[in-house]
Structure formats: C-alpha cells, structure tokens
Amino acid sequence: MSASPPAHSLPVTDQLGRRIVLPYPPQRIVSLVPSQTELLFDLGLGARVVGVTKFCVHPAAARQQAAVIGGTKQFDFAKIHALQPDLLIGNKEENYQAGIAELAQRYPVWVSDIADLPAALAMIEEIGALTGVAAPAATLATTIDQAFAALPALGPPIPAAYFIWRRPYMVAAGGTFIDDMLRRAGFANVFGALGRYPEVSPEQLQAAAPTRIFLSSEPYPFKEKHLAEFQAICPAARVQVVDGELFSWYGSRLLQSAAYFSKLAKSYF
Numbered sequence: 001m002s003a004s005p006p007a008h009s010l011p012v013t014d015q016l017g018r019r020i021v022l023p024y025p026p027q028r029i030v031s032l033v034p035s036q037t038e039l040l041f042d043l044g045l046g047a048r049v050v051g052v053t054k055f056c057v058h059p060a061a062a063r064q065q066a067a068v069i070g071g072t073k074q075f076d077f078a079k080i081h082a083l084q085p086d087l088l089i090g091n092k093e094e095n096y097q098a099g100i101a102e103l104a105q106r107y108p109v110w111v112s113d114i115a116d117l118p119a120a121l122a123m124i125e126e127i128g129a130l131t132g133v134a135a136p137a138a139t140l141a142t143t144i145d146q147a148f149a150a151l152p153a154l155g156p157p158i159p160a161a162y163f164i165w166r167r168p169y170m171v172a173a174g175g176t177f178i179d180d181m182l183r184r185a186g187f188a189n190v191f192g193a194l195g196r197y198p199e200v201s202p203e204q205l206q207a208a209a210p211t212r213i214f215l216s217s218e219p220y221p222f223k224e225k226h227l228a229e230f231q232a233i234c235p236a237a238r239v240q241v242v243d244g245e246l247f248s249w250y251g252s253r254l255l256q257s258a259a260y261f262s263k264l265a266k267s268y269f
Contacts, residue, residue, distance in 0.1 A: 012130050015113040015123060016092060022108035025132030026087035030080060032072060033091045036112065037062055039124060039251030040089070043133045043140070050083045058245075058253070075099045081106075089127065112250075116180040120250035121145055140252060147258035148184055154265050157188035160212040161205060162247070163230075165220045168199045172216075172247075181247045185261035187212065202233045213237045216244035 010024035030051035031037040037056040040049050049062065051069045056062045067083055070076035073096045080088075085107055090100055092113040103109050110130060112123045121141040128137020160182060162172045172178035173194035182189050190208035191200065205213075213230050215222035222241050230239045242264065246257045 010130065012110065012126075014110045015119065015126070016111050018104075018111065020104075020108040020110060022110075022130065023086045024130070026108075026130070028083060028085045028087070029131070030069060030083060030085040030088045031056065032069075032075070032088060033094050033112075034058065034072070035245075035249035035251040035253060036089050036091065036123075036127070037251075038249070038253060039127065040131070042252040043128060043131070043136055045131055045133065048131075050085060051080060072096075073099070075103070077102065087130075114177055114250045115175055116177065117145075117148060117184065117254075120177070120254060124251065140255075144254045144258075147255070151184060151186070151258055151262055154186050157183070157186060158212055158265065159190050159208075159210045160187035160214060161190050161208060161210040162214045162216060162242075163220075163222065164197060164216050164218075164244070166222070166226065169201070169205070170197050170199050173198055177250055178216075178247050181257065181261070186265040205230075205233050210234065210237050213239040214242045214247075215239065216242060216247065218244035218248070 008024055009021050011019060011021045013019050027048055028050045029040065029048050031040055031049055032053060034053065034056045037049065037052050038058040041059050041062060049066050052062050052066045053070060053072050054068050055072055067079055069079045072094045088103055088107055088109045090109060090111045092111055100109055100111060114120050114123055121144060124141045125137050128134045162178055162182060164170050164172055171191045173189065173191040173196055175196055179189050179192060190210045213234060215226055224241060227239045243260060245253055246260045
C-alpha cells in the first residue's frame with residue numbers, strides 16, 4: 001500500500017471510551033500488541049508499521065522491517081520517540097497502564113479492550129476505519145463472524161480446563177477472551193466461575209473433574225512432556241497441548257480458529 005500524506009485530523013473513540021485525535025490516514029504506526037500487529041499487516045498496512053514489540057512474531061517480516069520497541073509490558077520509550085509515530089495501537093490487558101498513560105501524553109494511543117468475539121470483530125472494523133482501510137477490515141470481520149456462526153453444535157458442552165501457566169498452575173477463567181473461545185468451541189470452562197487468570201491447586205483441578213485438559217502453547221510453552229503431569233492429577237481426562245494463538249489472538253488469526261475448534265471438539269466423539 002503506497003503512503004499518502006494525511007488529509008486531515010480524525011477524532012475517534014477507542015474501546016476504553018477514550019477520545020483521541022489522529023492524523024488521517026496515519027502513516028507511522030507503532031503496534032504494541034502481537035495479534036494487532038498481524039492484523040495491520042493482513043490489512044495491507046505493513047509499510048506504515050514502523051514499530052512492533054519483541055513478541056510480534058507474525059508475520060515473520062514484522063520485526064525485520066519495523067523497529068522493536070521492547071515488550072508488551074516494558075516499552076523502550078526512547079526508541080518509540082525516535083520513530084515519531086502518529087498512532088500507537090495497544091490493548092488494555094496486554095499492555096501496562098502506566099506505559100500507555102505516558103505515551104498518551106505525547107501521541108494518539110488507541111487501546112482495545114477485548115473479552116469476547118463481538119469485541120474482537122468491533123476492534124478489527126474500528127482499526128480499519130481509523131487507518132483508512134474500512135472496507136477490507138469489514139470483509140475480514142464478516143468472514144470471521146460467519147466461520148464462528150457455522151460451528152456445529154455437537155451436544156452438551158464438554159467440561160474443560162485451560163492452563164496458561166505452570167509453577168504455579170494458572171488457568172484462563174471467566175471474563176477472558178479464552179473463556180469465550182472455549183464456549184464457542186463447545187466446551188464448558190470448569191473454572192468459569194473464577195475471575196480472569198487464577199492460580200489453581202491440583203486438588204482444585206481434581207475436584208473440578210474436567211473431561212478435557214488443554215495446555216496452551218503460550219504464554220507458558222507447554223509441551224508433550226507435560227502431559228503425564230496433568231494426567232496423574234486427572235486420570236480420566238484427555239490431556240493435550242493446544243495452539244494458544246488460536247485461542248487468544250483476537251485479530252486476523254481468528255480466520256483459522258473456527259476450523260481448529262471444530263476439529264478439537266470432534267476429536268472427543
């Protein structure tokens with residue numbers, strides 16, 4: 001996509017209800033979130049992305065052609081200032097409030113807040129609108145929405161636990177995007193009554209008695225070698241490593257999620 005000079009200023013409201021004004025269309029974008037970095041590239045905006053985090057692994061070219069400005073919770077402010085961005089795109093959960101507040105004193109910072117699929121689809125469309133690619137963003141959101149709507153109902157929800165960390169054990173519980181993905185995939189989160197990302201004990205896991213135990217490939221890099229550890233706690237459960245990106249990345253990677261979830265649920269029957 002060829003860059004063109006900003007035509008005017010655009011006032012927008014982000015998903016936290018914050019009002020910001022940015023040059024439209026923005027030409028120097030810093031993305032503070034891996035899934036939203038991938039979205040920007042998939043919307044054809046890669047040439048305008050001048051900064052990304054060290055965790056922005058998709059697409060592979062992102063960290064090669066853009067400057068790496070630190071992590072999602074530890075920004076390198078000097079590097080960001082040197083880039084002279086006219087828009088930064090962050091997320092309430094993945095970034096840290098103090099860092100966002102400091103950046104917002106100097107630049108337009110648009111922040112997403114995503115706990116379910118509708119919020120993710122809204123984010124895709126809103127980012128498309130504020131970057132000047134509203135039509136392809138709307139098409140992308142519609143395609144993802146239709147794929148999820150087509151997921152078949154396979155029977156009563158399957159009790160499941162979704163682990164994101166080891167030592168201590170931590171799970172994705174109620175109010176998280178992962179919890180919404182589990183539900184749409186046909187699973188009932190056995191820790192859904194708990195909030196966000198709680199620690200759980202082996203005894204709590206035994207008492208919850210999930211039929212399926214999912215070990216996410218991120219943020220903790222669970223591997224096949226960890227299966228026996230959980231199998232010993234819940235001998236009757238099926239334990240498996242799952243692709244954490246397809247459960248927790250809320251940008252264009254969702255194009256792959258519905259098909260993955262369908263296979264995951266069907267493998268139980």
